[in-house]
Amino acid sequence: MSLLTLIFLILFLATEANSQNLYSYYLLNQELKIISATKEKENLLKTPRYVRVITHDELERLGVKNLFELLDYLPEFYYWRSFFGLNAVGALGLRQSYFSEKIQVLINGVPISDPSNGSSFSVNSVFPLSNVKQVEIVYGPMTALYGYNTSLAVINLITYSSSDKGKIETSISTGHDSYNSIFIPFKNKTFSGSFSFSYVENRSPHKDYTDFLGLKGNYSSFKKNFDYFFTLSFPSGFYLKSYSVNRNEHFPVTISELVTNGNSYARRKSFINKLGYSFSLNNLKGDIYVGYNWFYLKRAYNLCPFNHKICSIYLPNELLAVEKRYLKEPRIGGFFSLSTNEFGKFSFGAEYTEVNLYKTRLNSNFLPSSVNVENPKSIVVFPNMRELSDKDKLISERKRYSFSPYIQYNFNFDDYYLLLNLRWNRTNDVGSDWSYTVSLMKKIEKSIFKLNFGRALRIPSFEEMYIKNNPILKGNQNLKLEKADSIMPSYQYIGDRVTVNLTAYYFRFRNFIYKRQVPGGSYQWDNSDSSVRSSGFITSLKTKIAQNLELRVSFGRIFSIEGLSGEYFDFPKKKLISGLNYWNKEITSGLYVVAYSKASSRAPGFYRVDYNFNLNLTRNSKVFLNVKNLLNRKYQFDDEIPGDERTLWVGFQLYY
Template sequence: MNKPFHGQKLTLLAMSVLAALTMPVYAAEEAVNTRDVVVTATRTEQEIKETPSAVEVITREDLDKIGANNLADALKMATSINVGSPAMAGSDVTVRGMSTRHTLIMVNGKRLVSEGSYSTANSYELERINMENVERIEIVRGPVSSLYGSDALGGVINIITRKPEKEQFTFSLSPQRYTDKSSIGSDNYAMRYDTGKSGKWSWIISADRTETDAYENADNTTKNQFGRRENLNMEGTYDLAGDQYLDVSVNLLREDLNGRSTETSGALRNDDYVNTRDQYSLGFRGKTSNGDYQIRTYYGEHDKTNKGFLLADGSLADFDVSKRKTWTLEGHVSTQIGDRHLLTTGGEYRTEKYRGTRIGTNDKVFDITYGNLTKQGSQADIDYSAFYVQDEWLVNDRLLIIPSVRYDDSNKFSGSASPKVGMTYKMNDHYRLKLNVGKGFKAPTLDDMYMEMTKIMGGMTVHVTGNPDLKPEKSTSYELGIEGEKGATFGKLTYFVNDVTDLISTKTKVSFIPGVGMRADSTYLNEDKADIDGVEFEIGRHLSDKITLKMNYTYLDATGTSGQRLEGRAKQQGTVQLHYDDSKENGISAVLWNEWKKDYLYSSSSKINKTYALWNISVNKKWNDNFSSYVGVENIFNKKDIELNLLGAILQAGMTFKL
């Protein structure tokens, strides 16, 4: 429900953000060159052993070892994360059983301007984010709304890019092919130029291109979107002297993709997806005698044009266009108070405008024509503001307590407070007890509130109507874990609960219309809830100085309003990983891993459960300081399941040159 956006709140926001220019901060949100430290869980540098949150770090070495090209590749061995590939809808990622749209994906702590609908939020980002310029990926499992607000209901995935080191040019290529369809796969090309420090400036310029082939069905439709995707990234730092820095970034995405499907009449149709995204960022950070500070602003535009052509005669069957614009101003500071407290305060102001043919607000109405088709569109916009505070209280040498709370407000929905408290208790030198209790929320998107879409999907006419009276989804979470290491063995056991209310879902009515065919009419409602409980178990042992065995396991009990299991989740899942690294300057590293799922609920209406296991291997060889290569096989034993989009074994190879 709409309400006035209070001027005094904007004033307080501006004051809290501008405070970043005058108050000292304990640590800036940037890459840290050790796998033992994270910045995402608290917005400050903190050892993994100390932070109460359930965190995982995927390092540059990990990415190289498995030959990860994109974010979907990088997450496949992560604990309590399921990466799926629902055919032409990109990829989905569930963290602890929460859906894709409940995961906040960031790059260097910044949100992406992207699709925002109920079914497509985050779905394409896992393939869009290339790993060539990534230093590490930090994952926080469980709600983090107390620091990041909306979208962090399930967790946060923060991709942290490399920082300039020395002048160097890097080029890599990595083809992938299905073993029984050797002409089908993808090719990934990437380059990176690190200028090192040249005068006051240091830059990294990176670019990548992925070309994907069509995987065709027997009827000439395709299981995937195919075509070309390109990224260009420029990130620079200017040394202002006195431990003060100016950060600049430009990130450009271009996609020209296609997918073939079937019209209601049975005619073949080719959909052309042309997407562009431009993002710009400017930030200021610096250090003082007892800390550092940061303030930044970033802007993004995302344009999509989707045209559908009948293959028989090339005529235009349908089209849609959209343009999203977001602008964000944010800052945070952390002040050391005595020996026992580190106080972090921050604020954020964000705007979003969405103009397109799938919005039905009757605001700024426009007509657009392609070929012989004319469509009407309109515009929607939303403003957000937020304030948060966090205290890292070192009670004594054994006990750390971190309370935090964030208040989010908007001109489209009522304000929401998200409190959280975390605790780490050192039982002895080897074992730690960790506890988290908090609340989270997920605001309805402009798509959820104002969508007006009619589209042919799978031979059916689908009509989706938004709901402007939607309320934010809310959650209450509890988490208790014990972790430790002794000798060559390390492990962690965590029990978690996440109860979600006012969950947004769709109410659908299917009917047959003479002359048209089957039609599904859907609208969004706050009528569902979810109770998601589970246990995570991680254990590993260094078998020698070269070989490490790891295992992670998750048991998940995810149910909805009437106690039914939620689709797209496995009751049990995990990985078993055998890592080898000879630790030589020009050496070999390898990983053999099994990823498995038991009772994966593919369809609740048909009560279809899937149980399967995939074996994978990757071997990386560093030949000298300037050349390395890898080979690998994903899904070694050629497991196929059309419903899960498992299409068989994939042979992967790659090489990297440095000049």
């Protein structure tokens, strides 16, 4: 990789004198504003944290339709598919569970996560990008600014605003998938706002799939995903942000080592709201807000379908169960900042949150507490479905109270920048601890040196602490807070025709939460006795090789992962992305290669070629064509879960 970088640099620097009118990367970065690094709008080149910004133009050149496709093009992430057929992602050497609980997603600064499992991706398994104007990714420990479960990265999706044009987009694939969205801005003298709506269907059959028990069929996890984002602002300073997701998923042939096709599905609903008041008084700015979030889960299991050979041998009936959960989360908080000419900017805030799993229910035709993996005949089976008592539920009703005050200090002199964060985190059921970050930056002309280090905290989820009557996985009420100490030095050069980035990272986790095998063939959530460490680096090169031609090369390399074995570290040691983009006033075109090294013995390395083409029909309309896996390469994830087949997407976009 270092040799390729050297060759590209020599080539591009040698031709620089022949192309003085090219678009300047340096000027573009000077104009970019971000909000995710400090909770306030800042110039990207004055932000000491390591941040990656993907603009609307870049999203269109890549041809990505959802957040997971975007992360697939970034070398620090590992995008894969779980047993459930759900999108999953790991980052910076840690694969995590399919919940990806160490990465948190925000939409316009509003946290999008299910407090019962600590995950943003269980709220929305798609995150369509058709109405997203900019994606900001802040790397490293961010608990000190955003609270629990921001150990590896924070991803903030910035949607279009009331000052943008309206937009309609629709697309369909040869796999019978579809994306549909509409964005409606509105503005008058009294108020302004926007309404963003998306509806997604995923079918994508994978033919001739055979699971580990020999059952054959199409691996297709049919998903319907509806979401909207609504904003309303008043000149007085009052505002409302409302986000809702409605998911409906039917699972494929095999979704775990026991749970298989039949009557297995999941339906999730989330309703996330923030009502606030913002003000500005000379050098003092403030934001006071209240919120109310509501989450619903209905999940059906068919643990032993009649068409499985093993089930027909041991059990005369199918094992059916339907679980329901209702959760509400009120919160109140504030964030204030004071700017001074001599001493920099001081910010402080506090947040109080209640998480109330106020109703749980389980209906089944068997007693889950009677399930014994080693002795299937011990299962107590009823002739009909019935509602079970509290002692036989999978999770009981629970409450969690959380309070966290925090401070931030931002200071710069000449070309030196300093950013400090400190937060105290307190809960009633896990205890309290401190998190912090220190970010330093030095600019030398067009070179930028950064150093970020700090501590993040992850709180055990309700599922990890309180799951019971599960023959495969048990909760642990004695779990401790997971602590992640990290350091990330980086160097970036931003020229007119070329940008180069090199970032190294080192993470050390204490009380790492993992699944420990226990007697009886099952697992229990536990804290690791030893520290868990991961380290690696990320490098990228972007350059203009002609007036309208751009070459990109990105590479990620993991040096070491230590402390535990198993699924948490089934992560590709190397990842390479290269792409060639061409654009003019009418056409945008891109050809990309994504290559992963082996993730585990069950997930060999592979490469995939994608193609993207956009044609502007008029000033406000265009058609686009995307081909995923252009060469139709066969690849798989763990447990022979198939990767994407060659898929052609055709779509239309209209601004009004």
